[in-house]
Amino acid sequence: MVSWARDPGTDGAANWFTFWLGPHPEQATESRVFDRADDVAATISGTLAAQLPAAELFYVSDDMTELAGHAATTLTDYRLHPEDLPAQVGLMVYAHPPVNGTATDNHDGITAVSWGPGRGGLWVHTWATATPAWTTGAAQIGRVLAELPHEQVVARAIRGSQQPPLDPDADPPTTEQAADSFAAGLLPNLRRAPIPPSFLPAHGYDWRGLTPMEFTDMQGWPGYVPSNGEGMDADAKIALERTILATWLLMGQTLVRSEQLTAPRAARRRIARDDPHLDPTVRYIDLRRARTEPSDHGDIADEPRASTREYRHRWIVRGHWRNQWYPSRNDHRPIWIDPHLAGPEDKPLLGGERVNVLRR
Template identity: 35%
Template sequence: MPQQTITARDLPTIRAELATWLADPGPLGGPAVWSQHLDSATAAQERQAAADWSVSLRAAQLTYANGDMTGLAASAGLALPAYRLHPEDLPAPHGLIMWENPVISPEAGGDVMSSIAVSWAVHGGGVHIRVWTKREEWFQWMARPEPGMGAMSQDEIRVMRARYPQALVSTCSSYLPFGKVPGWLLSDYQDTTDMSIAELENRARFVVQSEMAERALVTSWLLMGQVLVREEEVQAPKGAAKHIRRLDPNLLTSVRYVTLRHRSIHAERTGQVDGAGVTYRHRWIVSGHWRNHWYPSQQRTRPIWIANHMKGPEGAPILDPDKLVNLLRR
């Protein structure tokens, strides 16, 4: 059965309930659940993380990316060149972005959970992020049988549902430093010589998931700063707004809804001659790509996404993409 899509109007309620749960000191609250079955030092860190993220989520700017924007963020993220993140790249110091479609590595198959949202908080010299997935998808992934182990029982699934009552479940966390190239895949060196094969496979799954989420997040930030993105404000339904006010009257109920401006194909009206005396007699489609653009006000370059567009003199015949052959030169 396909899972129901979370809409922009759902996001304020999800944020309010999640922030409330993370601040709940009870046995089924976020601090207790995040710290369960961990050693004392790690448990203390997770309880503090739950409290910190509860505060951060309450201050978060909510952003929802529609399907087209999600697809572009995922594909352009894979092509993103080495880039040093800066504070001005972020739309807000605290935020929660949700993608309409899941973000997942194309090579991962069914071995990695997809990411549906990322929360972030600026602290010190970088950004702390937390990756989230849909609760039902996480249940299905956790309940699947592992080698040498049977599937989870219905009683165990009921216990998990009681421990994780919210629509989103955190799957991993990470940190993006300012002024440094994110070290995707090798962000933190870890000695794996004593790990079992199962531990290595599990670590690889989460590294891939974290990398894809970070790439899509940074790309979303960069795209939101370009004119090819259109924004509007979406409000939570009236019933949800009343529920949110009961949880916390200070929480906003609006969402920043971002979509793409559809300008993927345009005709070049000038410039029939390109380079040193080269005259083009056809038009062709240039694939989307990143290009470094110099910003004088910031005294630095910043990658901008160039969408698919038509190149060549207006009125010339269009080359059939299916009949083109790429020439490799060195």
């Protein structure tokens, strides 16, 4: 991602954002961050080129992803503070899409989030991988067109726009007809930049949108700049934003275990060749294991009674948010109370099930 962000050529982020997003997308002016004088594509690509090399890397485990999605459903509006972030600049990858409804016809559900300082407070980017059909279909045609001279591709797009739409019930179009029709759909893009040769970012993650988030009361994050053909509905967008926020808040609590992992030797060598200053470590974010068997020490009155019951699942013991007062910043911060995993470690997890626990 760093190499792509820094690449000034046609396959780099600057050309990619110009081609797909454009200098002045309509949605950008609704964010209260950009105006008509801004080159939005250049601003976003330039910010990523500066921030991605400095990003701390996080990987969120399956169990932690499940908990974040569950906790987000009860998270009330909250004023995010800069110190709530696990890092000033970061890139976080979820083990699986944390929110249903973020996938499109061309992309899988969103699984990666990057963030860093930006105009208005904090810029949060979301990323997803392309579906196999999109990668092997449209993207393949796009790569073929990218090998042709730009003027020739524009001419084909104009020619395709003057032809009647392809009839899905008719005979399959020729390769030339399919290419012309596909180029016609990209005519506005072609008039502002060449086709990126890889069509999709070479690192495998496609940019899905930017939320310029202000450090104010979160009543739906203000503004949103989606990628071309976003297609995500409003409910899924809000759920994703709250899940990201819940993940950050949970990462600062003792119920979460953070382990520092180093990239394999071959990967470290490749990273060092690209940039010896890049950090090859990743923080693995997981839930702490709860004790599910009788304790071997402690007061007898506090020890749970031995049980021969066999459980067939793991579950998340019910938790809740509590507003904890922090005198140091003269404000409250949501604290997630008492969630933990229970049950045998080798059993499947029941996501989001409610379990009531009676304690002495």
